[in-house]
Amino acid sequence: MTDFLLDDDFDLLVTDGDLVVGESTAQHQKMLILIDKGELKDVPMRGIGAQRYLEDDSPENLAREMRLEFSFDGMKVNKIQIASDLTIEIDANY
Template sequence: MKGLLLNENMTLKILNGSLVIGDTTIQNQQMLLLADKSDFKQVPMRGVGARRFLESSQSDELAREIRLEFIADGMTVNKIEFPTEGQIKIDASYEG
């Protein structure tokens, strides 16, 4: 999906005085993972809230929440893995 890119501080990325447009899939995934419910004013029930799962062994619950939120955002989720503790590997993308 194309859109406005954000920098590492999650503010608009500007290059040579212009906003940067590019593939936003990864940044959208990052924002959905980190966002808690009610963080997005326009869609208050959107967000995984991954911080809630930090000290939990509920990887199945986390995977379910990721899948539900990514699908609700229009992505196709192929695979979610937890290769090592504290890491998430997600294969998901927008159609088209």
């Protein structure tokens, strides 16, 4: 998927005075993972709020929520794996 790109602070990425457009699937995934439900005015039921899962004993709960949200957003989810060190491997795309 192509969209306007954001920098690390989620501000619009601008180069030479122009907005930058590019592949944005990973950016959309990151945003869905970080935002809580209710934070997006247009789609208030979207968002995972990964911070709520930090003390969860089962990373599978977070993986399940990610699968659901990515699917609701229109992605085909092939694989989501969360390792014991909490690194996340995502194979999902539009």
